[in-house]
Amino acid sequence: MEVDPVSGQWSVDGLPMILVPRHLITNNLHAVEERIGYDASTTLFRAPGYHSAQQWCAHQAARHGLKGAAVVRHYLEHMSRRGWGRFTIEELDLDRGRARVRLDDSALAARAVGPQRSACYMFAGWLEGAVDHVRPRDATGVRSREIRCRAAGAEHCLFTVDET
Template identity: 55%
Template sequence: MVLVPQHLLVNNLDAVEQRLGRDESAELFRDAGRRSAWHWCAHESARLGLSGAAIVRHYLDRLSRRGWGRFEIDALDPSRGELSVRVRHSALLPVDGSDRSVDRACYLFEAWFEGALQYTSGRSGTVPVRETRCGVNADECLFTSDGPGRCHDNQRRP
C-alpha cells in the first residue's frame, strides 16, 4: 500500500489531462483501471470465497476504507450488467486552492466499476459505466451502467 496526499494525486491527474486532453487521459487510465479492478476482485474472490454482488460490495467497501471516497450502491446485478453507485467525498475532486477547472473529475472510477462487473459477470466484454453526475457540481458523484444486459465485446478481458 502506498499512501500519497490527495493534492499529489489530483495534481498529477491534472497534469496528464493538460498534456493529453481529457478524453485521451480517460482512455489511457481506462484499460489499466479495468484490469486492476478485475485482478483485485479475482484475488479477493479466491482468498475469501466471495462471488457475484458480494465481491463488488467488498471491493467498494475496501475503496471506501482506503479513502477513495464513500461508495454507496443503489443498484447492483452483475449478471445483468446493472450498477448504480453514488460516491461522496471523492479523493479525485479538486482540492482547496486548486486551479483545476473540470466538470467531471472522477471518471477514473468508471473503469474500476467496469472491471469489477466484468469479473463478477464472467463476461468476456465490458459493461460500460459512466459518471453521470460529478461532485464538482453536486453533493456526490453518480455512476451508472449503460443498462441491463448491454455488453461491449470488443473490449479484451484482462
C-alpha cells in the same frame, strides 16, 4: 496492514500497497489532463483501472471466498476505506450487467476548482472491471459513465454501469 520489517513494503490483505498523499495522485492526474487533454485522459485511465479492479477482485475473492455481488460490494467498501470517497451501491443487477453507484466525498472531485466537467472519470474503469469480474465469461462487457460529479456542482458523484 502489515509492514515488512526488512523491505519496508506495506501490504493489506496480502496485496502490496504504497501509501502516498492524496495530492500526489490528484496533481499527477491534473498534469496528464493538461498535457494530453481531458478526453484523452479519460480514455488513458480506463483500461488500467479496469485491469487493476479485475486483479484486486480476483485476489480478494480467492482470499475471502467471495462470489458474485459480494465481490463488488467488498471492492467498493475497501476503496471507500482507503480514502477515494464513500461508494454506495444503489443498484446492482449482475444478470443484466447494470449498476448504479453513488460516490460521496470523492477525493478526485475535491481537487477540482470551480464548476467543470467530471473529475472522477478514473473510477469508471474500476467499476467496469469489478462488475465484469463477477459476470459469466460469455456475458457482454459493461461500460460505466459518470452522470453527475461533485466537481461540476452536483451534490455527489453518480455512476451508471450498463451492458455494452
